[in-house]
Amino acid sequence: MAITRVNDIRPEMLRWAIQRAGSNEEKAVKAVPALKGWLSGEKKPTVIQLQQFADKFHVPFGYLFLREVPEETIPIPMFRGEAAQSEHFDLNVYDTVMGVRRRQDWLEEYLEENGIDTCRLVETVSLKTPVGETVSLLREALRLEPRWAFSLASAEAAVSMLTRQMEYEGIFLVYNGVVGNNTHRPLKVSECRGFALASKTAPYIFVNSADSKSAQLFTLIHEAAHLMLGVSAGHAGEETVSHDVVEMYCDKVAAEFLVPAIELRNVWNGDIRYVSRRFKVSEIVVARRAHDLGMLPDRDYRAFWLEYRKRPVAKKEGSGGDFYLTSVKRVGRLFAIHVRNAVNSRQLSYTEAYNLTGLHGNTYQHFMTNNI
Structure with missing residues (x-):
C-alpha cells in the first residue's frame, strides 16, 4: 500500500506550532525525531504523522496547511504582576478561556430559549459606586454576613460555601488546574489564577485549583466584582498591588468583603497569622489590609513583605482524589x-x-x- 505524504506543509508553520505550544525546536525534535527532516525540507510527513504532531502540540490539524500564521490572542485581558498586560501568549490559558466561552455560548442560547432565570448581579455597579455599597450588594445576594467565615474550619470550607452561594445566585463556576482533563497540560498559577467572563445571561468565573485555598477565596470575590462591573478579565502571577483602575476596584471589593474594616479593627492584635486564620484569607491580604487601614506601620509591613516573599509558593495539596x-x-x-x-x-x-x-x-x- 502506497504511503501518502503531505507535500504542501511549510516548515514555518511547524515552527509556529512548536513555539505556540511553548516549546522549542530542540525539545520538539527529541519528542518527534522525524521532525528534523520536515523542518529542513528533506523529508515530508505522512498524514498520520502530521496528525500525531498536531495532537502532540495541541494545534488544530487544519492550521498546519495555512499559508500564513494565524493571529491568536487571549480574548480577555490577563493581568500579571503589576497589572501589566503581558504580550506573552500561553496556549494552556488560551485553550482554557476558549473552552469556558464555548460553554457560555451554549448556555446563553439554552437559558434564553427556555426562559430560565439568570443572575441579577451582572452590571449592577460602576467604578463610581462606593466599594462599601458594592460589597453590601454582594453580601446581600450571597446571603452572607460580615463574619460569615469566622465559624468555618478552614479556607477550603470557605471556598465551598462561597461556591454554593454563588451558584444559587446563578453564577457558573469552574475549578481546574489543567486544560480540560489533560493532566499533562498543567495551568500555571503564574499564567492564570482565575478569570471572569461577564454575561447577563450566563456569567462565568474560572478559578485555578492549583492555587492555594486562601488565594482561591480572594479570586472568587475579585472575579465576582468583575461580573458586577460587567468587565471580563483575568489575573495571574504574584499577589501584588495593581495599577489598573478596574483591577484596583475589584481588589478593594475583595478586601472589604473578605476582611471588613470594622471586623478587622475588632479582632486585630498584631498577630497576622492568627488574624488570617479568623478570616480564612492569606497572611499577605491581612497585612496589606491592616497597613492600608493604618493599623500596621510602614516599617512592620515592609519587614513582613520581605519575609513573605521568601516563602515557597503555597499550593493545593496534590492533584489526586476521586x-x-x-x-x-x-x-x-x-x-x-x-x-x-x-x-x-x-x-x-x-x-x-x-x-x-x-x-x-x-x-x-x-x-x-x-x-x-
Missing part, C-alpha cells in the same frame, strides 16, 4: 444540571453533551447519575 468529585468542579455543578436537563428534554445530543463536559460514554452517565 475523579468524579474532581469532575464536578471541572464541569461545574450548575452547568452540569443544565446539560443533563437539556439532554433529557432532547434539546442537546449526547455527542454535544460529551463535547461540552469533556466526559464521554459510561463516564458521562456515571457522572450525571451519581454526582449531579
